[in-house]
Amino acid sequence: MKRLMIAALAASTIAVASPALAQTVNFDGTRAVECSITGYNGTVHFGTLDRNGASSPQSTGNVTVFCNQPYKATIESTNGYLKLQTNNSANNSNSETDFTSHANPMFTAGLNYGLDIPGIGHGLGSQFLTASTPVTTPTIPATNISGSTTYSTVANSKPLLGGTYSDTVTITLATQGV
Amino acid sequence: MRYVAGLAGVVLCVLATPAFAADATATLNITGKISPHCSISLDRNSIDATLTDGPGQDRLGLSVDCNQRLTVSMSSLHGGLKLRTSKGHIDSPGFISFLPYTATFEVAAAGAKPVSFHSKRMVGGASGSIGVTPFHAKGSLDLSWKPEAPLIGGSYSDVIEIRVSGEGETGFPGC
Numbered sequence: 390m391k392r393l394m395i396a397a398l399a400a401s402t403i404a405v406a407s408p409a410l411a412q413t414v415n416f417d418g419t420r421a422v423e424c425s426i427t428g429y430n431g432t433v434h435f436g437t438l439d440r441n442g443a444s445s446p447q448s449t450g451n452v453t454v455f456c457n458q459p460y461k462a463t464i465e466s467t468n469g470y471l472k473l474q475t476n477n478s479a480n481n482s483n484s485e486t487d488f489t490s491h492a493n494p495m496f497t498a499g500l501n502y503g504l505d506i507p508g509i510g511h512g513l514g515s516q517f518l519t520a521s522t523p524v525t526t527p528t529i530p531a532t533n534i535s536g537s538t539t540y541s542t543v544a545n546s547k548p549l550l551g552g553t554y555s556d557t558v559t560i561t562l563a564t565q566g567v
Numbered sequence: 568m569r570y571v572a573g574l575a576g577v578v579l580c581v582l583a584t585p586a587f588a589a590d591a592t593a594t595l596n597i598t599g600k601i602s603p604h605c606s607i608s609l610d611r612n613s614i615d616a617t618l619t620d621g622p623g624q625d626r627l628g629l630s631v632d633c634n635q636r637l638t639v640s641m642s643s644l645h646g647g648l649k650l651r652t653s654k655g656h657i658d659s660p661g662f663i664s665f666l667p668y669t670a671t672f673e674v675a676a677a678g679a680k681p682v683s684f685h686s687k688r689m690v691g692g693a694s695g696s697i698g699v700t701p702f703h704a705k706g707s708l709d710l711s712w713k714p715e716a717p718l719i720g721g722s723y724s725d726v727i728e729i730r731v732s733g734e735g736e737t738g739f740p741g742c
Contacts, residue, residue, distance in 0.1 A: 414728075416727055417614065417616070
């Protein structure tokens with residue numbers, strides 16, 4: 390009888406789960422937010438334009454857009470078009486949409502241009518830009534892309550006044566959070 | 568004569584006593600019990616890693632004490648580091664918002680084997696034995712990761728539970 394009791398005791402001990410102790414670790418990590426466009430700064434030379442402003446599309450060097458959160462791009466043009474550099478305001482275009490030279494109605498003093506920027510958009514152009522008025526894109530997914538930026542002129546129906554034409558386009562990227 | 572007979576009877580009785588004791592051997596079983604015991608203590612209860620788009624690792628020191636061969640069970644809440652977001656799904660092709668990792672539990676004891684699991688396997692809990700009984704031993708939880716693509720910027724989190732226990736060998740050999 391005594392042996393039976395001891396055996397029963399041993400069996401019950403085996404069946405009892407071993408004590409366990411648990412610890413919890415909160416594992417957190419942070420990936421810094423990065424959003425930049427590099428290789429974009431510089432000057433685009435269209436070279437010699439033909440009479441009405443046609444030119445060969447110009448590609449700049451390697452532009453990299455790296456943005457690890459969804460973002461919006463804001464594009465701002467100083468002039469809203471390629472504007473004749475002149476000290477005589479009478480030579481200027483009638484407006485941003487009517488490039489006819491005020492003092493030279495058979496000629497134009499402005500020129501639209503198009504631009505394709507990797508990670509920002511294709512088919513952008515000065516025709517969508519008003520001078521010093523930022524245009525913001527819809528939210529763009531996080532992007533890691535490299536490529537060249539392409540600029541092209543949009544020829545006018547009238548010839549251009551001789552001279553130099555210029556504009557400045559500024560691009561700003563802003564992350565939208567997650 | 569009656570006296571002599573009585574004396575002989577006493578002598579017989581004394582002589583008979585050893586024979587009686589040999590037939591009535593009593594066995595005394597003595598048992599003892601040392602309660603199974605396993606415990607773990609972490610140097611800290613949080614890891615805050617700085618993530619990059621490249622491989623990384625972090626280490627958490629720990630102490631264990633066990634009077635049985637130690638089995639460790641590890642479970643992960645998300646199965647990896649998950650982006651904290653209020654926007655549900657982040658649709659950004661070429662980027663990832665979930666970072667799996669490998670967790671390795673290691674004890675500095677002679678003959679101890681590291682126990683390693685991929686975080687995805689830890690969702691329902693995964694366990695393994697280090698193969699030895701660690702007595703007041705130091706150890707570590709090593710976490711390593713290698714993103715397969717750039718990470719969405721932001722905060723990531725997971726919760727890991729580490730549970731230690733004996734392998735169930737209770738201290739009653741022979742019973």
